[in-house]
Amino acid sequence: MPPDPAARPTTPVVACVGAVVHDPRGRLLLIRRGHEPGRGLWSVPGGRVEPGESLEAAVQREVLEETGLRVRAGAPVGRIEVPGPGVVYDVVDLACTLLDPDAVPVAGDDADAVAFVTAADLERLACTPRLLETLRGWGVLPA
Template structure:
């Protein structure tokens, strides 16, 4: 994606967490800040300098939900245009370390839930989230 000056738009490395609980529900946070303020999405954010995607996703889930997870395999990758940048997001499958823990919204999340397939039909999610996760086979059944 070129800018007006013909320079490439900088890519920002980001991660997302695909976390299913024991009942097969998907962990979602409602964004408290832009991009996507007020929309539901998987927990995630920017990869800090020197941080691996696995470490970043574990940190982001902890900051946004209070839950501890172990990062697993890559589920998929998307590029999301932003203002003057493109977010290069790798979504990782994550396992809950304490399945009995209750999530609590924190950091830039203003709400958190484990969503069933029926819940997903009524929640307003970030653009293309559900179709992307469905294409990867990562949605609750």
């Protein structure tokens, strides 16, 4: 008798957000991850959506925690699934607007560094897997 497909274990899905934030010069906000997954790699700020939290509230909280910057969440720019150890991260990236364009980012929480980068900078950085091609595909690469 074949196995019942409904009896197969499913991989837990973790809801996450990412922030696509450009400064007035068109540079993209990136953080260097201080913890796994992706420790030491550059990525957009973001993280898990807490229970009962909207995507917009989650992305605004994550950007503030990781960079000290306040943003207003806008429309989603894309969605990607990232396999992790025993989970799948379902990441929705949202376009975000800086509330204070003159504010200077400061690494905090899960980030050990933070920077606004150009497209040329992005090409030279050790980034999380598929970051560059994903951002290119969504049309949100920095200037």
